[in-house]
Amino acid sequence: MSLxxxxxxxxxxxxxxxxxxxxxxxxxxxxxxGQRLGLVGESGSGKTTTGLAMIGLLPSSASxxxxxxxxxxxxxxxxxxxxNAYRWRDIAMVFQGAMNAFDPVKKIGSQIFEAMDYHGVxxxxxxxxxxxxxxxxxxxxxxxxxxxxxxxxxxMRQRAAxxxxxxxxxxxxxxxEPTTALDVMVQAQILQLLTRLCDDLGLSMxxxxxxxxxxxxxxxxxxxxxxxxxVEIGPMExxxxxxxxxxxxxxxxxxxxxxxxxxxxxxxGSPPHLNRPIVGCAFRDRCPDAIEVCVxxxxxxxVMAVGHLAACHRAGEIARPAS
Amino acid sequence: xxSGDYVLKRAGFAVATVFIALSINFLLFRVLPGDAASNIxxxxxxxxxxxxxxxxxxxxxxxxxxxYLLYLKxxxxxxxxxxxxxxxxxxxxxxxxxxxxxxxxxxxTVIAIVLGIATGVLSAVRRGTAAxxxxxxxxxxxxxxxxxxxxAMLLIMFAxxxxxxxxxxxxxxxxxxxxxxxxxxxxxxxxxxxLVLTLYGENTLIVRSAMLxxxxxDQILTARAKGLPxxxxxxxxxxxxxxxxxxxxxALSLGAVVTGAILVEVIFSWPGIGSALYEAVLQxxxxxxxxxxxxxxxxxxxINFFADLLYFRLDPRITS
Amino acid sequence: MSTVINTTDAPRADVQAxxxxxxxxxxxxxxxxxxxxxxxxxxxxxxxxxxxxPTDVHTATCGVFDAPSPHHWLGCDDGGIDMxxxxxxGSRISxxxxxxxxxxxxxxxxxxxxxxxxxxxxxxxxxxxxTDYFLVIPDLVLMIVIAAVWGxxxxxxIIVIGILLWTGTARVVRAQVKSIRERTYxxxxxxxxxxxxxxxxxxxxxxxxxxxxxxxxxxVAVAIFDETALAFLGLSDPTAVTWxxxxxxxxxxxxxxxxxxxxxxxxxLAVALVIVGCYLVGQAIEDALNPRLKVAYLSPKSWRxxxxxxxxxxxx
Numbered sequence: 001m002s003l004x005x006x007x008x009x010x011x012x013x014x015x016x017x018x019x020x021x022x023x024x025x026x027x028x029x030x031x032x033x034g035q036r037l038g039l040v041g042e043s044g045s046g047k048t049t050t051g052l053a054m055i056g057l058l059p060s061s062a063s064x065x066x067x068x069x070x071x072x073x074x075x076x077x078x079x080x081x082x083x084n085a086y087r088w089r090d091i092a093m094v095f096q097g098a099m100n101a102f103d104p105v106k107k108i109g110s111q112i113f114e115a116m117d118y119h120g121v122x123x124x125x126x127x128x129x130x131x132x133x134x135x136x137x138x139x140x141x142x143x144x145x146x147x148x149x150x151x152x153x154x155x156m157r158q159r160a161a162x163x164x165x166x167x168x169x170x171x172x173x174x175x176x177e178p179t180t181a182l183d184v185m186v187q188a189q190i191l192q193l194l195t196r197l198c199d200d201l202g203l204s205m206x207x208x209x210x211x212x213x214x215x216x217x218x219x220x221x222x223x224x225x226x227x228x229x230x231v232e233i234g235p236m237e238x239x240x241x242x243x244x245x246x247x248x249x250x251x252x253x254x255x256x257x258x259x260x261x262x263x264x265x266x267x268x269g270s271p272p273h274l275n276r277p278i279v280g281c282a283f284r285d286r287c288p289d290a291i292e293v294c295v296x297x298x299x300x301x302x303v304m305a306v307g308h309l310a311a312c313h314r315a316g317e318i319a320r321p322a323s
Numbered sequence: 324x325x326s327g328d329y330v331l332k333r334a335g336f337a338v339a340t341v342f343i344a345l346s347i348n349f350l351l352f353r354v355l356p357g358d359a360a361s362n363i364x365x366x367x368x369x370x371x372x373x374x375x376x377x378x379x380x381x382x383x384x385x386x387x388x389x390x391y392l393l394y395l396k397x398x399x400x401x402x403x404x405x406x407x408x409x410x411x412x413x414x415x416x417x418x419x420x421x422x423x424x425x426x427x428x429x430x431x432t433v434i435a436i437v438l439g440i441a442t443g444v445l446s447a448v449r450r451g452t453a454a455x456x457x458x459x460x461x462x463x464x465x466x467x468x469x470x471x472x473x474x475a476m477l478l479i480m481f482a483x484x485x486x487x488x489x490x491x492x493x494x495x496x497x498x499x500x501x502x503x504x505x506x507x508x509x510x511x512x513x514x515x516x517x518l519v520l521t522l523y524g525e526n527t528l529i530v531r532s533a534m535l536x537x538x539x540x541d542q543i544l545t546a547r548a549k550g551l552p553x554x555x556x557x558x559x560x561x562x563x564x565x566x567x568x569x570x571x572x573x574a575l576s577l578g579a580v581v582t583g584a585i586l587v588e589v590i591f592s593w594p595g596i597g598s599a600l601y602e603a604v605l606q607x608x609x610x611x612x613x614x615x616x617x618x619x620x621x622x623x624x625x626i627n628f629f630a631d632l633l634y635f636r637l638d639p640r641i642t643s
Numbered sequence: 644m645s646t647v648i649n650t651t652d653a654p655r656a657d658v659q660a661x662x663x664x665x666x667x668x669x670x671x672x673x674x675x676x677x678x679x680x681x682x683x684x685x686x687x688x689x690x691x692x693x694x695x696x697p698t699d700v701h702t703a704t705c706g707v708f709d710a711p712s713p714h715h716w717l718g719c720d721d722g723g724i725d726m727x728x729x730x731x732x733g734s735r736i737s738x739x740x741x742x743x744x745x746x747x748x749x750x751x752x753x754x755x756x757x758x759x760x761x762x763x764x765x766x767x768x769x770x771x772x773x774t775d776y777f778l779v780i781p782d783l784v785l786m787i788v789i790a791a792v793w794g795x796x797x798x799x800x801i802i803v804i805g806i807l808l809w810t811g812t813a814r815v816v817r818a819q820v821k822s823i824r825e826r827t828y829x830x831x832x833x834x835x836x837x838x839x840x841x842x843x844x845x846x847x848x849x850x851x852x853x854x855x856x857x858x859x860x861x862x863v864a865v866a867i868f869d870e871t872a873l874a875f876l877g878l879s880d881p882t883a884v885t886w887x888x889x890x891x892x893x894x895x896x897x898x899x900x901x902x903x904x905x906x907x908x909x910x911x912l913a914v915a916l917v918i919v920g921c922y923l924v925g926q927a928i929e930d931a932l933n934p935r936l937k938v939a940y941l942s943p944k945s946w947r948x949x950x951x952x953x954x955x956x957x958x959x
Contacts, residue, residue, distance in 0.1 A: 010949070012949070055548055056946075057544060057547055057548060058946040059939070059940075059942070059946065060939075060942045060943075060944040060945060060946060061946075062946040062947070063946065063947045063948075063949045064946055064947070064948055064949060065948070065949040065950070076948055077948060079945075080945050081552070083550075084550040084551070084552060085550065086550070087547075087548055087549060087550030088548065088549045088550045089550070092548070093548045095541060095544065095545060095548075100540065100541040100542065101541050101542055101544075101545040102542055102545070103542045103546075103560050103563075103564065104542070104564065104639070104640060105563055105564060105567075105637070105638065105639060106563075114549065114551070114559075115549040115550070115551075118549070118550070118551055118555070119550065148639045148640070150639070150640050161545075336775070339772075339776070340775075340776045340779050340780070343776045343780075344780055347780075347785070348788075351788060351789060351792055352792060448941070448943070449943050450939060450942060450943070451942070451943070451944075452943055463919055463922055463923075464915065464919065466918070466922070467864075467914070467915040467916070467918035467919045467922065468911065468914075468915045469868060469871045469872070469875075469890070469911055469914050469915070470872070471871070471875050471890055471891075471894065471907075471911070472890070472907060472908070472911030472912075472914070472915070475890075475893075475894070475898075475899055475904070475907045475908075475911070476904070476907075476908075478899050479899060479902065479904050482899075482900075482902075487899075487900075532936075535936055535939070536936060538939050538940060538941045539936065539937075539938035539939055539940060540940075541940075543940040543941055544940040547940060547941065553941060556941060557941070561941070575778065577779075577781065578781045578782045578783070581781040581783060581784060582781070582782065582783040582872060585783060585784070585787075585876075586872060586875060586876075589875070589876065590894070600784070600787060601876055603791075604787060604791045604876060604877065604878065605877065607791070609792070612787075612788055612791055612792075613788075615784070616784050616785065616787075616788045619781060619784050620780055620781060620784060620785075623779065623780070623781050624779055624780075627779050
């Protein structure tokens with residue numbers, strides 16, 4: 001029973017000179033209750049756009065195609081007002097740089113209170129109690145409710161942002177780079193917090209990030225995005241130990257090894273521009289294993305194992321490097 | 324910093340600025356070429372006694388630093404000198420003029436601010452639409468029109484409908500308060516309208532810019548993610564935050580208010596402090612010039628100080 | 644969220660190539676182009692005014708306050724002088740006063756802002772205090788007093804405007820210089836032992852360039868406005884032909900009660916047009932330098948839904 005289904009999601013951005021940027025190209029995702037999916041990719045891969053599309057917060061220069069189904073309701077066709085009813089109550093989001101997500105002239109408590117009050121989830125004293133509960137849930141003292149955002153550290157604000165996101169008991173939480181710009185110790189704490197919350201509250205999470213270590217730590221499923229497409233998706237373990245897409249492999253190989261056993265490999269070249277349609281596989285110019293068909297045909301996701309798909313013509317053929 | 328510290332700091336700044344203004348005032352008339360210094364004692368058509376008294380008062384025979392101290396001493400006693408033109412104490416002339424200026428300038432400035440905020444917010448929220456373009460272009464146009472141009476146009480347009488000069492009907496007998504008020508309102512109309520049209524354009528542009536910046540801040544995206552409707556977001560989050568830079572910039576535009584007020588008073592012969600300054604220029608009435616400069620400047624500095632305090636109350640970030 | 648990241652401490656590449664060229668790139672939009680067009684038009688008018696003017700501005704060729712007619716498209720002023728010629732010739736001195744006063748203000752303001760931002764510390768505090776004082780003191784009043792005492796003449800007007808208009812630029816330049824100074828490439832130059840002068844001229848100044856240009860253009864608008872104000876109050880040279888003095892003569896000689904709008908509208912419009920031109924250009928540059936204005940999380944239009952035909956990779 002899937003909670004959130006994204007089918008064939010496409011996003012185009014109008015470019016100032018008249019063309020279009022095809023930022024997300026046919027993304028399919030399924031999220032089950034309690035699942036923690038990591039959406040990984042470099043900048044420009046379309047991961048943040050995908051996250052924003054799921055909550056309908058794209059800019060006016062965007063055109064969207066495809067479906068986003070929450071339980072049985074398709075969200076994209078609802079329009080702004082219709083979508084508003086689902087925002088925060090069913091899908092909530094914690095943003096990149098959530099340190100600035102708060103209104104600087106209002107206290108934290110009132111901002112957490114605001115959504116609950118507006119959506120009719122709780123009001124008056126019940127809501128105030130809940131605010132304290134939420135703060136406790138994320139490991140913050142109750143007096144934080146009376147503080148202004150600038151009076152708290154980055155890590156604390158991130159926690160408060162998470163508390164705020166949970167205020168209406170959403171089913172899905174989208175976290176966009178929740179730990180970027182936080183120092184490593186705080187990063188680990190936040191990730192642990194998110195994992196725990198998902199387990200305790202039965203929350204499903206989509207964690208968007210460029211950092212492999214983050215997904216490895218906090219997610220049970222991983223989806224790797226490149227040039228607007230999902231190139232590989234599967235259980236974290238499988239991705240980590242048995243990656244089938246050359247890009248995934250290259251990503252993992254590019255992670256510095258703490259013990260310095262093997263040199264850091266970088267991926268030569270850069271991702272293709274998305275303002276023109278790409279023929280064939282988007283990764284072919286940088287792929288060490290590209291063959292003739294890669295230039296002609298765009299690869300279709302192939303099933304490698306249960307819940308493990310890789311969009312590569314040669315998936316399963318190439319011997320995996322010893323990990 | 325604590326609130327007490329902040330208030331003290333701003334008060335100190337205000338006092339220092341007043342002092343600088345005083346000193347500039349003093350220096351200008353003693354140091355600049357153009358026989359101003361000697362003119363002070365050569366009052367046109369004054370009796371020798373008056374001349375002597377003035378000379379003694381201004382201590383023109385003494386060294387400069389002594390003159391300065393004398394000047395400060397006189398000021399401390401509220402003595403701004405005596406007008407060349409009507410032989411009245413400068414302060415008496417000016418306080419009456421100030422009383423006349425206030426209703427006109429206050430009305431005009433307040434309306435200009437409210438109008439500026441309304442149009443600025445409208446433009447920002449409807450950015451890129453026809454409403455935005457129209458509103459912004461109109462604001463730019465009025466910002467660009469010289470005040471005397473606007474005044475002239477209004478005078479020509481409303482000739483005969485509204486009085487063209489003065490503050491009250493000189494032929495009105497001591498009739499009822501109601502008729503006084505009506506009379507005042509009729510006389511206020513054109514000057515206030517001119518002032519509003521002069522000032523509102525810049526306010527619109529300031530507010531629009533501040534709103535646009537606020538609407539690009541992350542907290543607006545969060546507010547949308549929460550499912551709040553547009554109006555609520557604008558009212559509760561955007562507006563409140565945009566008011567901070569707006570307040571700063573409006574405080575900085577006080578100079579424009581003074582400029583506008585002076586020009587309007589001259590155009591409409593409004594017997595206020597702007598006109599007094601103008602008359603003083605025409606008649607080279609230096610004590611009035613000095614006094615006028617001082618009174619206007621101190622008023623502006625005071626208003627600035629209060630604006631600082633207001634900003635402090637509105638922005639919680641300053642206390643930390 | 645805010646994908647506008649100026650993560651690198653590197654100098655802005657487009658400005659590094661030359662601030663003037665960068666500015667040219669910033670003046671792209673329609674409103675900026677219009678502004679530029681207006682300014683160029685007036686520049687040409689000012690340069691060629693004596694040849695463009697149909698009559699001489701010192702000899703009467705029609706009656707007092709003659710209405711517009713085929714002979715005199717904009718009618719005549721109180722002295723029977725053709726308005727078209729007056730406005731054309733008036734552009735020269737108005738623009739010269741505006742530019743020169745701005746030059747004074749820019750040099751003063753730019754230097755103070757530069758020194759303040761670059762050297763920081765005590766210099767900064769002192770200079771900024773002085774700037775703050777001047778910011779608060781109302782400009783026109785001080786100008787009136789100085790001009791009244793000093794005597795009405797164009798050079799006095801220029802200097803008076805110049806010494807009061809520097810404050811805005813000083814503040815803005817200081818802020819930019821401060822942020823540039825903290826950048827890595829400047830610190831690198833300092834460690835290598837480059838002299839302050841060299842760093843300022845090679846690294847700081849080019850980056851501040853566009854902002855300075857924007858500030859200059861916006862100041863010209865204010866300077867021209869101030870000249871008309873001072874002229875209106877009788878503090879400019881009454882024999883000079885400037886848009887300000889044209890309007891002042893009109894008022895003085897009761898053009899309004901004569902209903903002679905043509906004595907006031909043309910110079911007034913000319914001033915307004917130049918100010919609009921300056922505003923559009925200056926604002927365009929400033930907007931281009933301020934990336935935050937490009938992001939808008941709340942706009943009147945929403946994203947669009949595009950119906951897809953079919954499924955799979957061939958769907959576009």
